[in-house]
Amino acid sequence: MHDPIADTTGTDDLQAESNELSAVARFARHVVHDFNNVLGTALGNLELAQTTLDKSSDSSGYLVKVDRALGRAAALTDELLLFAADRPAHPAAADPAAFIRQLKPKISARLAPGIAVELRLSGGELSVEVDAADFESAVLRLVDNAGDAMGEEGQLRISVEKHVLDGRDLPAGQSLSPGSYVVVAVTDNGTGMTEEIRSRALSPFFSTRRRSDRRGLGLSAVFGFAMRHRGGVDFAPRTGGGTCASLYLPCRKVEEE
Amino acid sequence: MRQRLLVLDDDPDFGSFVRKVAEDAGYEVTVLEDAHAFKRVYQQFAPHRIVLDVVMPEIDGIEIMKWLASVGNTASVILVSGYSPHYMKAAELIAKSGTGAEVTVLVKPISISDLTQALNN
Numbered sequence: 001m002h003d004p005i006a007d008t009t010g011t012d013d014l015q016a017e018s019n020e021l022s023a024v025a026r027f028a029r030h031v032v033h034d035f036n037n038v039l040g041t042a043l044g045n046l047e048l049a050q051t052t053l054d055k056s057s058d059s060s061g062y063l064v065k066v067d068r069a070l071g072r073a074a075a076l077t078d079e080l081l082l083f084a085a086d087r088p089a090h091p092a093a094a095d096p097a098a099f100i101r102q103l104k105p106k107i108s109a110r111l112a113p114g115i116a117v118e119l120r121l122s123g124g125e126l127s128v129e130v131d132a133a134d135f136e137s138a139v140l141r142l143v144d145n146a147g148d149a150m151g152e153e154g155q156l157r158i159s160v161e162k163h164v165l166d167g168r169d170l171p172a173g174q175s176l177s178p179g180s181y182v183v184v185a186v187t188d189n190g191t192g193m194t195e196e197i198r199s200r201a202l203s204p205f206f207s208t209r210r211r212s213d214r215r216g217l218g219l220s221a222v223f224g225f226a227m228r229h230r231g232g233v234d235f236a237p238r239t240g241g242g243t244c245a246s247l248y249l250p251c252r253k254v255e256e257e
Numbered sequence: 258m259r260q261r262l263l264v265l266d267d268d269p270d271f272g273s274f275v276r277k278v279a280e281d282a283g284y285e286v287t288v289l290e291d292a293h294a295f296k297r298v299y300q301q302f303a304p305h306r307i308v309l310d311v312v313m314p315e316i317d318g319i320e321i322m323k324w325l326a327s328v329g330n331t332a333s334v335i336l337v338s339g340y341s342p343h344y345m346k347a348a349e350l351i352a353k354s355g356t357g358a359e360v361t362v363l364v365k366p367i368s369i370s371d372l373t374q375a376l377n378n
Binding site: 029032033034035036037039040041042043044045047048051070074077081085 | 268270271273274275277278312337338339340341364365366367368369372
């Protein structure tokens with residue numbers, strides 16, 4: 001796994017990017033709040049109108065189209081919250097190694113048949129406090145990103161292990177406090193990220209993908225997940241080609257005591 | 258006797274949506290846009306249930322929740338908001354720590370069925 005502690009390349013750039021994304025997330029939360037208020041009024045009254053109209057009328061057909069359009073707007077605010085929400089919706093204790101092991105079928109199903117999946121899960125007992133659905137979404141987005149970089153063939157490795165960071169060796173560009181972390185690292189042997197792509201990888205709606213079904217918030221949702229769980233996310237080149245994406249999550253305190 | 262519902266939301270068009278759904282559910286409904294009138298109307302109307310927008314321009318919804326707790330409110334409260342987890346959580350805690358009144362949280366947009374279900378619970 002990439003050692004973020006030893007790599008200080010681009011520290012200032014990454015920190016600036018992280019600070020900027022945090023500011024964008026605050027802005028996005030305000031937008032989501034105001035926008036949902038507008039959608040609440042529009043969709044509520046639209047639904048009332050639809051209950052009073054003959055479903056075969058032209059007007060009813062037009063309102064169906066309005067409903068679809070507003071539904072897409074509502075889905076967009078939901079998507080924005082994957083990036084911008086500032087706290088987990090349903091935090092609960094989880095064993096990250098067991099979580100990844102259970103997730104393996106979903107991980108394999110998202111990748112081309114020619115990609116081998118290897119799990120390296122720490123033997124010791126680890127515990128994190130996460131929103132499970134949010135955690136799954138974050139890991140699968142990292143997997144999607146790795147899969148796109150590999151195409152039809154390759155090797156994907158997911159490791160889970162504990163890192164203890166003190167005040168002197170905090171990873172580059174991260175807003176992490178000293179302490180114990182679980183690191184979920186997703187490593188591929190694909191095309192790798194250029195420095196430019198790496199610096200923009202967490203920006204909302206940034207994508208190098210051709211597949212339209214995977215555009216959207218992409219890795220910025222992983223950043224949002226990490227921030228609201230007081231963690232971090234880091235990308236580093238893999239020796240020999242490819243990328244190692246590391247997701248840092250604080251160890252649950254009970255585990256440290 | 259019909260159940261009484263007091264609605265406070267600064268958007269009158271959302272308030273009218275809640276009124277229509279609540280009246281169809283059998284409620285006698287009063288809708289307020291002005292938060293300053295809330296305390297007076299609350300005492301006169303004696304609602305069984307309250308729909309409250311947590312974030313409004315002039316009065317913090319949390320202030321209203323604190324006031325409701327201070328007067329021993331027993332009406333169940335449905336908190337609505339676009340997205341304000343801090344406010345929602347704070348208001349929910351205040352409501353629950355006060356009088357034991359039931360609190361439901363709904364995030365806009367809200368469908369007729371979701372609102373009806375919350376009103377019927």
